[in-house]
Amino acid sequence: MRIGVLTSGGDCPGLNAVIRSVVHRGVVDHGDEIIGFQDGWRGLLEGVHRPLTLDSVSGILAQGGTILGSSRVQPSHLRDGVERAKKYCEDLGIDAVIPIGGEGTLKAAKLMSDGGLPVVGVPKTIDNDIACTDVTFGFDTAVSVATDALDRLKTTAESHQRVMVVELMGRHTGWIALHAGMAAGAHAIVVPERPFHIDRLTEVVRERFDRNKKFAIVVCAEGAKPEPGTMHWEEGVKDIYGHERFTGVANQLSRELEHRLGKEAKPVILGHTQRGGTPTAYDRVLATRFGWHAVEAVHKGAFGHITALQGTDINLVPLAEAVAELKTVPAERYLEAETVI
């Protein structure tokens, strides 16, 4: 068979491990030809591609980023391009496409699949918010990077009796903040699923100083917001891809906490360091398994599905189910964290 592969949306440690696995399983075990589209859906819409051989994927297992590049394309442009993408694949003799991406990419994959393109998706995101899969690769790496940063911030915060307000990624969900906050022993964790009340947050930090503690670490997901009407809040505007441009929860929160507590509060925005660089061993294994199973699904003709980790098995889940809703942090998971902060 001839199989196309592309990476789309925000990059994520482990993308190269999936690409490598698709090439190995396809070429070595099935005698397939693998074609890589450049820069995500744009490569498919504009016809920019190259063959991927065993040599092209040699040495990329532990490499961050994606050798295929990624991009964002306006959804309307994508909707208009379904027929063009199909025609292009037919002309190239491509039997199936494996898009690797987050919830946006998988919505685009569903669009293509509904339009008749044979597609098997592979979910990726450091945010871990895709429904139907217990975990996405990239999440473990992001949590490790964030935990290491929090550990380091604790020692400098203590030396200067400061509050550190650390902003982690997590546009719609607080999985990275929850896990890194728990792993590093943060003193408050703020997530988008649970709007915060500035009075309560201030009290948590004040009580800590009252107990003669010398510092506090407040972890917040970038998409976290206050309960409406409880503090002045600058809302972000949406970009042309429909993503909110955040105004900086750490900046706004640290200003407010400093004002209320009379203690120095520093904002720290970890940003893209969380998704750059080498994937952890866990993410390399999960990514490799996803690639292997995506090729199997193509050979079974199981189009319109994504690979998903359920327990320890990799199963196939319909795209429609995978994009129906995001996997948010449930209240009981937040309660477990609250007990130890």
Ligand SMILES: Nc1ncnc2c1ncn2[C@@H]1O[C@H](COP(=O)(O)OP(=O)(O)O)[C@@H](O)[C@H]1O
């Ligand atoms: N609702 C949608 N319908 C069709 N295509 C979409 C939709 N949302 C996003 N996409 C496409 O998928 C691309 C990647 O989505 P994005 O949210 O940026 O990244 P991710 O796949 O990591 O979530 C977008 O640039 C766009 O082309």
Ligand SMILES: O=P(O)(O)OC[C@H]1O[C@](O)(COP(=O)(O)O)[C@@H](O)[C@@H]1O
């Ligand atoms: O800076 P970018 O590339 O626009 O993306 C930022 C977003 O991408 C992420 O890192 C991952 O989100 P996706 O998996 O949806 O791409 C988010 O945590 C973050 O909000």
Ligand SMILES: [Mg+2]
């Ligand atoms: Mg997205």
